[in-house]
Amino acid sequence: MEFVIRPSPVAARMRRPWASTRTRGQSTVEFALIILPLFAIFFALVDYAQIYFYENSLQNALREAARFATAGSVIPQTNAQGEEFATNNGVAVPLAINDSEGRQASRYGCIRMWFQSNCVISVPGTNVQVVSASALPGAPPVIVTNNGIVTLMQTTTTAATPGPGAADDYIQVTATYSLHTITPLFTFFSGGFKRGQSINIYPVRVSTIVKNEPALLNFEHTNMYSDESP
Numbered sequence: 001m002e003f004v005i006r007p008s009p010v011a012a013r014m015r016r017p018w019a020s021t022r023t024r025g026q027s028t029v030e031f032a033l034i035i036l037p038l039f040a041i042f043f044a045l046v047d048y049a050q051i052y053f054y055e056n057s058l059q060n061a062l063r064e065a066a067r068f069a070t071a072g073s074v075i076p077q078t079n080a081q082g083e084e085f086a087t088n089n090g091v092a093v094p095l096a097i098n099d100s101e102g103r104q105a106s107r108y109g110c111i112r113m114w115f116q117s118n119c120v121i122s123v124p125g126t127n128v129q130v131v132s133a134s135a136l137p138g139a140p141p142v143i144v145t146n147n148g149i150v151t152l153m154q155t156t157t158t159a160a161t162p163g164p165g166a167a168d169d170y171i172q173v174t175a176t177y178s179l180h181t182i183t184p185l186f187t188f189f190s191g192g193f194k195r196g197q198s199i200n201i202y203p204v205r206v207s208t209i210v211k212n213e214p215a216l217l218n219f220e221h222t223n224m225y226s227d228e229s230p
Helices: 009-015 017-070 107-117 185-189
Strands: 085-088 091-094 128-133 142-146 149-153 170-180 201-211
Touching: 017 107, 017 170, 017 185, 017 201, 107 128, 107 170, 128 149, 149 170, 149 201, 185 201
Parallel strands: none
Antiparallel strands: 085 091, 128 170, 142 149, 170 201
């Protein structure tokens, strides 16, 4: 009977150290090639989820603000007995709460505050804008579309007027939020990269055009103050 003595795998590797090193190097390269695209896809999914959440939050607040605006409402001051009223031309109207300047808030200011109170994310009041345009009875609003953005106009060449407008006016409520993304992918999709522009900012914009109620008594409250212009 013949016995064949074979070298152990450990002894073979000890005699060929370069083979183990090459295998480890190959595994590292393969891991790097796989993990980089995997992380890119993962972070892109996180960014998409962020955009979806923020846009839905803004849409919900926009819906509430548009309803509030069309009725000519203001956020009333309250006391222990309830809302506070004042008499204006023989009509009892609620007093609006004070704005950041300590004055009675205008309808424009109240619309902005109402949007903020119905939004789960913090949006600066200046990022909420309201414009109005008059129209003949039964006539549709005049709109201009540029790069997918719909803008309410007074005429095709005249811009709408800042403010919530009067009875039967069309109004457009717009809110924007600059979302900081993890990847620059969505920034590129939103208009490409521009010189001097952050490549990790995605502008989330929501907008709606509605018509004021015909019974709106706009003389009851200040429409807007000059420092509230868009």
